[in-house]
Amino acid sequence: MYDHIIVRYGEIALKGKNRKGFINSLKKRVKKVTSEFENIIVTQSFDRMVIKLNGQDPEPILVKLKTVFGIHKLSVAVKAELDLEDIKEKSLTLMRNQQTEGIKTFKVTVKRPNKQFPHRSQDMNREIGGYVLRNTENLTVDVHHPDRELRVEVKNDGAFISCDHSEGAGGLPTNQDNKVMLMLSGGIDSPVAGYLTMKRGVKIEAVHFHSPPFTSERSRQKVEDLTRVLARYGGDIRLHIVPFTNTQKTIHNEMPDNYSMTIMRRMMMRITERIAEQTGALAITTGESLGQVASQTIQSMNTINEVTNYPVLRPLISMDKVDIMNISREINTYDISIRPYEDCCTVFLPEAPKTRPKREHANKFEQYLPIDELVEEAVSGVETIVIKENEDDFADLL
Amino acid sequence: MIYLDNSATTQPYDEVIAAFKKTAFDYFANPSSLHRKGGEVERLVRQARRSIASLLGVEEEEVIFTSGGTESNNLAIKGTAFEHMKRGKHLITSQTEHASSMESFRQLEKMGFDVTYLPVDGEGQVSKDDLVEALTKDTILVSLLHVNNEVGSIQPINELGSIIKEKSRALFHVDDVQGVGKVASDVHSVADLVSYSAHKFHGLKGSGLLVKRKNVSLFPLLSGGGQENEFRSGTENVPGIVSTAKALRLYMQKSQSNVKKLNDLKIKYIEKLEEIKEVVMNTPTKSAPHIINFSVPGIKPEVLIHALEEKDIYVSTRSACSSRTAEPSHVLTALGVSNSRASAAIRVSLSYETTEQELDVFLLELTKAIHKLKEVMR
Numbered sequence: 001m002y003d004h005i006i007v008r009y010g011e012i013a014l015k016g017k018n019r020k021g022f023i024n025s026l027k028k029r030v031k032k033v034t035s036e037f038e039n040i041i042v043t044q045s046f047d048r049m050v051i052k053l054n055g056q057d058p059e060p061i062l063v064k065l066k067t068v069f070g071i072h073k074l075s076v077a078v079k080a081e082l083d084l085e086d087i088k089e090k091s092l093t094l095m096r097n098q099q100t101e102g103i104k105t106f107k108v109t110v111k112r113p114n115k116q117f118p119h120r121s122q123d124m125n126r127e128i129g130g131y132v133l134r135n136t137e138n139l140t141v142d143v144h145h146p147d148r149e150l151r152v153e154v155k156n157d158g159a160f161i162s163c164d165h166s167e168g169a170g171g172l173p174t175n176q177d178n179k180v181m182l183m184l185s186g187g188i189d190s191p192v193a194g195y196l197t198m199k200r201g202v203k204i205e206a207v208h209f210h211s212p213p214f215t216s217e218r219s220r221q222k223v224e225d226l227t228r229v230l231a232r233y234g235g236d237i238r239l240h241i242v243p244f245t246n247t248q249k250t251i252h253n254e255m256p257d258n259y260s261m262t263i264m265r266r267m268m269m270r271i272t273e274r275i276a277e278q279t280g281a282l283a284i285t286t287g288e289s290l291g292q293v294a295s296q297t298i299q300s301m302n303t304i305n306e307v308t309n310y311p312v313l314r315p316l317i318s319m320d321k322v323d324i325m326n327i328s329r330e331i332n333t334y335d336i337s338i339r340p341y342e343d344c345c346t347v348f349l350p351e352a353p354k355t356r357p358k359r360e361h362a363n364k365f366e367q368y369l370p371i372d373e374l375v376e377e378a379v380s381g382v383e384t385i386v387i388k389e390n391e392d393d394f395a396d397l398l
Numbered sequence: 399m400i401y402l403d404n405s406a407t408t409q410p411y412d413e414v415i416a417a418f419k420k421t422a423f424d425y426f427a428n429p430s431s432l433h434r435k436g437g438e439v440e441r442l443v444r445q446a447r448r449s450i451a452s453l454l455g456v457e458e459e460e461v462i463f464t465s466g467g468t469e470s471n472n473l474a475i476k477g478t479a480f481e482h483m484k485r486g487k488h489l490i491t492s493q494t495e496h497a498s499s500m501e502s503f504r505q506l507e508k509m510g511f512d513v514t515y516l517p518v519d520g521e522g523q524v525s526k527d528d529l530v531e532a533l534t535k536d537t538i539l540v541s542l543l544h545v546n547n548e549v550g551s552i553q554p555i556n557e558l559g560s561i562i563k564e565k566s567r568a569l570f571h572v573d574d575v576q577g578v579g580k581v582a583s584d585v586h587s588v589a590d591l592v593s594y595s596a597h598k599f600h601g602l603k604g605s606g607l608l609v610k611r612k613n614v615s616l617f618p619l620l621s622g623g624g625q626e627n628e629f630r631s632g633t634e635n636v637p638g639i640v641s642t643a644k645a646l647r648l649y650m651q652k653s654q655s656n657v658k659k660l661n662d663l664k665i666k667y668i669e670k671l672e673e674i675k676e677v678v679m680n681t682p683t684k685s686a687p688h689i690i691n692f693s694v695p696g697i698k699p700e701v702l703i704h705a706l707e708e709k710d711i712y713v714s715t716r717s718a719c720s721s722r723t724a725e726p727s728h729v730l731t732a733l734g735v736s737n738s739r740a741s742a743a744i745r746v747s748l749s750y751e752t753t754e755q756e757l758d759v760f761l762l763e764l765t766k767a768i769h770k771l772k773e774v775m776r
Binding site for chain 2: 059060102216217218221335391393394396397398
């Protein structure tokens with residue numbers, strides 16, 4: 001029945017001078033995620049985008065559009081001629097269809113940006129509402145808490161009638177020039193941090209520390225799979241796999257047990273900063289939230305943060321674990337994150353890590369660590385792979 | 399060869415066989431093994447699962463791979479019965495189910511479950527009132543066949559599903575083995591469990607799946623290593639799973655652009671068959687686009703089938719799964735067809751590959767055979 005999808009921008013419609021750039025990158029993204037649907041046509045205006053379905057089922061397209069940052073609201077709509085009779089008729093068909101889903105109350109809201117159209121909004125409200133009421137049973141008007149709001153928007157090229165609205169992903173469309181390096185462990189938190197960073201219009205690359213044979217191919221696979229889920233939201237992502245075995249072994253052998261974790265994280269931070277520098281990323285994102293486990297106390301954060309002067313973004317900083325888990329389920333990273341493989345943080349986990357490490361102690365111990373050599377070795381061994389949003393391995397088989 | 403027995407099984411696509419062969423050859427490791435080869439196969443299975451889930455519009459974790467339609471139906475029906483028997487022991491189904499459902503219910507009856515077999519009308523549909531009346535607070539499952547494999551009748555599962563949700567706490571299982579890619583429905587939004595079989599959509603025998611809505615619990619029939627999220631143990635049939643993904647993708651593509659054409663073809667040849675005066679149509683007016691069931695009273699269907707096979711044309715008497723019994727079809731009997739007509743039924747089942755030319759030849763040879771046989775029997 002529906003022949004159009006209306007995409008509303010929300011926040012970006014407010015951004016004065018940059019609006020054009022935002023809308024262009026949004027349109028690019030919308031075209032990209034809907035490229036498999038060959039028949040549809042996407043057009044844009046200053047406050048919204050309209051997708052003409054040409055017979056295509058809207059459901060799978062909506063699923064894709066819900067991954068696009070910068071989209072505020074999505075509605076499926078029927079387009080009517082600029083003719084009150086046609087509008088009434090199509091409104092009726094739409095409401096009858098809604099009745100099969102058990103809708104009992106409705107209200108009509110008419111907007112008429114096209115002032116050439118000879119009927120005033122208020123009159124049309126009454127006309128359309130009355131027509132629907134006269135021609136249906138068991139349906140009443142409730143202007144305060146309707147089961148469905150029937151919205152009619154009279155534009156220059158026709159009237160769009162809709163009553164099925166859903167939330168978009170929100171946020172801002174991706175700006176390819178704003179790049180941030182995400183430290184991606186494979187746990188529940190870091191993919192969520194990556195998602196929230198991307199949501200603010202930022203392009204991410206990911207860095208993962210891999211310590212074979214202590215961490216397996218599967219833990220690396222897990223990170224690739226997580227990256228691929230993130231790529232559904234922001235497009236292809238470059239993933240940097242850092243060989244970390246030697247650094248971990250050296251720390252394990254040379255550093256005091258209770259500081260090994262703090263120093264390991266300082267090393268990770270140093271290496272990440274170097275990779276960020278090379279790739280042009282301007283900040284580092286981590287999945288830390290405050291006070292959760294040993295490494296995430298404010299003392300730890302202070303000590304670890306000392307080694308970089310890049311901005312460290314911590315989108316989860318104030319969140320409770322349950323909230324993080326909820327987002328992780330929503331964005332489909334949860335099931336991957338809970339796959340039970342060792343990662344580099346758990347393999348050498350000391351029995352009693354220091355929960356309140358101090359900068360001066362860390363610095364003192366690190367005098368005995370060949371920091372530059374280890375960083376150099378790790379950075380030069382980085383393997384960078386591009387994780388495509390549409391995976392194509394095994395394509396011949398499936 | 400003119401193959402018109404696609405409800406019994408379909409001819410596997412070439413690409414499906416190629417995918418099966420390559421998988422069996424190159425990806426033989428056990429997906430549960432920890433080494434790299436195992437990991438690679440695990441990844442392949444995961445992607446096959448993802449591909450199937452997205453084609454069906456469900457989530458990955460909702461797909462349980464099984465050995466086929468029969469196992470899927472057994473798992474859905476017995477798995478629900480055993481899991482929820484503390485809540486109630488009443489089950490509802492219809493009188494026109496596939497043998498794999500019917501016999502599962504018979505077994506459960508012997509174990510002390512109470513089963514209501516809803517009657518159907520001439521269109522093969524159960525009545526909403528009957529369903530409402532049958533639902534009690536002890537009802538734990540309603541199981542229905544979406545598209546009947548013998549006559550092609552369609553159960554209005556969307557409406558029945560919403561009644562079940564509204565009036566009871568029972569789970570709803572739909573056997574969609576014949577309906578997938580042929581009869582559109584919101585099966586995954588109304589049903590909690592849905593059965594599929596690969597060899598009905600040009601995949602291979604021995605592979606199928608049960609889609610189980612998240613949060614619905616089932617008592618596993620096969621216990622062991624906990625594969626398929628604990629619901630179906632046993633080392634994954636990786637080549638079967640991969641070839642199923644391939645088959646479903648190719649089949650759904652064909653379905654999208656051809657389902658209307660197939661239905662027009664069916665209607666056209668139903669009309670042509672009805673012009674033969676010895677033929678009585680059993681397929682109801684509202685039916686799936688690929689099944690035509692008719693009777694030629696007075697002529698044993700076996701004889702007609704063998705006469706046609708002489709001409710390299712293959713049709714069947716009824717459900718392949720019940721064809722070894724001499725009883726009149728329980729489906730036709732339930733639709734109110736007389737015994738003499740019900741035991742003279744022929745089923746012609748089409749695929750997206752079936753052409754008009756093939757059906758013309760079939761029609762011609764059928765007419766000839768009928769006339770010849772009538773002379774002999776006179």
